[in-house]
Amino acid sequence: MPIEEMxxxxxxxxxxxxxxxxxxxxxxxxxxxxxxxxSLLGGGxxxxxxxxxxxxxxxxxxxxxxxxxACAVEMVHSYSLIHDDLPCMDDDDMRRGKPSTHKxxxxxxxxLAGDALLSLAFETLLKSPAEPARVLLAAKELAAASGYLGxxxxxxxxxxxxxxxxxxxTLKAMHAAKTGAMILAAARMGxxxxxxxxxxxxACTAYAKNIxxxxxxxxxxxxxxxxxxTLGKSTGKDSRDKKSTYVxxxxxxxxxxxxxxxxxxxxxxxxxxxxxxxSLRELAFYxxxxxx
Amino acid sequence: MPIEEMxxxxxxxxxxxxxxxxxxxxxxxxxxxxxxxxSLLGGGxxxxxxxxxxxxxxxxxxxxxxxxxACAVEMVHSYSLIHDDLPCMDDDDMRRGKPSTHKxxxxxxxxLAGDALLSLAFETLLKSPAEPARVLLAAKELAAASGYLGxxxxxxxxxxxxxxxxxxxTLKAMHAAKTGAMILAAARMGxxxxxxxxxxxxACTAYAKNIxxxxxxxxxxxxxxxxxxTLGKSTGKDSRDKKSTYVxxxxxxxxxxxxxxxxxxxxxxxxxxxxxxxSLRELAFYxxxxxx
Numbered sequence: 001m002p003i004e005e006m007x008x009x010x011x012x013x014x015x016x017x018x019x020x021x022x023x024x025x026x027x028x029x030x031x032x033x034x035x036x037x038x039s040l041l042g043g044g045x046x047x048x049x050x051x052x053x054x055x056x057x058x059x060x061x062x063x064x065x066x067x068x069x070a071c072a073v074e075m076v077h078s079y080s081l082i083h084d085d086l087p088c089m090d091d092d093d094m095r096r097g098k099p100s101t102h103k104x105x106x107x108x109x110x111x112l113a114g115d116a117l118l119s120l121a122f123e124t125l126l127k128s129p130a131e132p133a134r135v136l137l138a139a140k141e142l143a144a145a146s147g148y149l150g151x152x153x154x155x156x157x158x159x160x161x162x163x164x165x166x167x168x169x170t171l172k173a174m175h176a177a178k179t180g181a182m183i184l185a186a187a188r189m190g191x192x193x194x195x196x197x198x199x200x201x202x203a204c205t206a207y208a209k210n211i212x213x214x215x216x217x218x219x220x221x222x223x224x225x226x227x228x229x230t231l232g233k234s235t236g237k238d239s240r241d242k243k244s245t246y247v248x249x250x251x252x253x254x255x256x257x258x259x260x261x262x263x264x265x266x267x268x269x270x271x272x273x274x275x276x277x278x279s280l281r282e283l284a285f286y287x288x289x290x291x292x
Numbered sequence: 293m294p295i296e297e298m299x300x301x302x303x304x305x306x307x308x309x310x311x312x313x314x315x316x317x318x319x320x321x322x323x324x325x326x327x328x329x330x331s332l333l334g335g336g337x338x339x340x341x342x343x344x345x346x347x348x349x350x351x352x353x354x355x356x357x358x359x360x361x362a363c364a365v366e367m368v369h370s371y372s373l374i375h376d377d378l379p380c381m382d383d384d385d386m387r388r389g390k391p392s393t394h395k396x397x398x399x400x401x402x403x404l405a406g407d408a409l410l411s412l413a414f415e416t417l418l419k420s421p422a423e424p425a426r427v428l429l430a431a432k433e434l435a436a437a438s439g440y441l442g443x444x445x446x447x448x449x450x451x452x453x454x455x456x457x458x459x460x461x462t463l464k465a466m467h468a469a470k471t472g473a474m475i476l477a478a479a480r481m482g483x484x485x486x487x488x489x490x491x492x493x494x495a496c497t498a499y500a501k502n503i504x505x506x507x508x509x510x511x512x513x514x515x516x517x518x519x520x521x522t523l524g525k526s527t528g529k530d531s532r533d534k535k536s537t538y539v540x541x542x543x544x545x546x547x548x549x550x551x552x553x554x555x556x557x558x559x560x561x562x563x564x565x566x567x568x569x570x571s572l573r574e575l576a577f578y579x580x581x582x583x584x
Binding site: 023027028029031032033036083086088089106107108109111112114115116118119120122123126132133135136139140142143144146147148149150152153155156157159160170173 | 315319320321323324325328375378380381398399400401403404406407408410411412414415418424425427428431432434435436438439440441442444445447448449451452462465
């Protein structure tokens with residue numbers, strides 16, 4: 001299956017599952033649920049859930065065990081976007097080509113929709129019919145990856161780094177936490193869903209860390225070379241905000257070379273899975289080569 | 293043990309456990325952790341953790357099993373206070389007699405400290421050495437109680453109710469969700485920690501629902517009769533904000549009678565536990581009779 005088709009196929013399944021896990025709106029919290037739906041449904045490439053689904057498949061697991069994990073990861077991603085866009089954070093008016101959640105629903109409801117999505121992520125994950133010990137492993141992974149040393153921690157390094165030149169180590173630590181941790185968690189949760197053995201988990205970890213890096217370097221490149229319509233969000237923002245990026249630190253060509261090197265590392269790490277991991281190989285190339 | 297002593301005794305143990313569960317600050321996220329510590333440590337009556345600890349004790353459970361649950365509940369409570377105080381929400385400058393988290397650390401860091409505390413709550417809960425099935429039950433309880441139908445959902449009803457007269461049913465639904473859900477969850481998680489039987493869980497549920505109601509009615513009364521120094525936060529805020537409360541709906545005397553009635557219901561529900569639940573009985577009277 002070509003990679004775009006695999007992503008679309010998984011994305012449709014995830015979209016349906018998200019619909020099922022989202023609460024019904026016939027209650028006093030209808031506005032809140034509307035805001036949660038607005039940010040969660042109908043957009044995004046669903047890369048993180050795809051990683052969870054694919055790793056579970058490659059390791060021989062069942063889709064019903066992993067789907068709650070995949071949806072939980074996407075809910076955390078969605079909550080992070082809502083909070084990132086708030087005026088006290090990045091103050092972004094647009095997201096995925098439409099008004100950001102607080103522009104559409106107001107700040108208070110956006111804040112609460114983000115909060116509620118994080119709780120819902122755990123509620124959803126915990127519905128997995130996988131063995132309790134496996135569900136606990138996945139919940140621990142999600143809690144750590146979303147927290148102070150993971151996604152939120154990366155945001156803090158990002159805030160600290162505004163308007164100043166930062167070094168490679170700091171940039172790498174920021175991205176490993178801010179975007180890398182959840183990409184890694186998604187992939188590993190795919191392995192947990194089926195009780196994958198240590199060797200598989202190690203291969204998965206190496207792959208996910210490297211595509212996380214490649215993904216971020218590519219993000220920095222796209223901010224320079226793409227346009228707002230293709231990207232679905234403002235471009236040139238990094239240089240306006242005087243942010244250090246792989247491009248400002250190393251230049252465009254070297255950044256492209258780095259994205260390629262991380263991608264190769266990722267693909268090499270999949271060796272233990274043989275041909276079963278072909279989709280994951282294609283996904284790595286796709287992410288480094290994407291246009292938005 | 294007199295009730296104040298019991299609360300102080302539990303509170304000291306919880307404070308120490310919270311210290312242990314909080315991350316160390318020798319990392320790039322030191323500012324974030326400082327903000328998390330600021331809001332989590334050194335304040336509050338620790339009512340919710342006390343409920344978890346006491347119910348576990350009354351049902352014959354082990355303290356090491358329930359302590360991570362008790363701390364998780366307090367972390368969720370603390371995160372909710374940080375987010376509630378933000379300018380886009382209640383815009384409160386003071387909390388527990390000191391500057392609120394965003395006044396002290398700025399809005400962005402306060403938002404992220406709240407977010408990180410919610411993830412840390414789950415991370416902490418999942419460290420309980422209780423049986424996996426019991427830990428899963430507790431995690432599910434926390435996820436539901438903190439989410440769209442629980443604490444966050446109550447906030448949304450509260451937002452919707454500003455500047456308008458609401459009826460008793462709406463007021464009750466708001467409080468049951470906003471404060472009641474986490475009080476109930478704390479108590480029930482105490483039961484889950486030791487695999488308490490159905491009858492105990494039912495008694496616990498009835499008790500916790502009623503003290504939750506009594507607690508909120510008393511909150512509304514204190515907003516009218518107390519002063520800012522005793523209360524540690526602004527008073528008279530409800531009437532300035534034209535909020536409907538038990539006092540505005542029913543008057544002060546009737547509100548006092550209601551607090552008493554809920555308290556009696558709570559105490560009656562403890563019958564199956566016999567004398568073992570004396571601390572919980574005293575706690576119910578204490579909460580309805582408190583000065584801040």
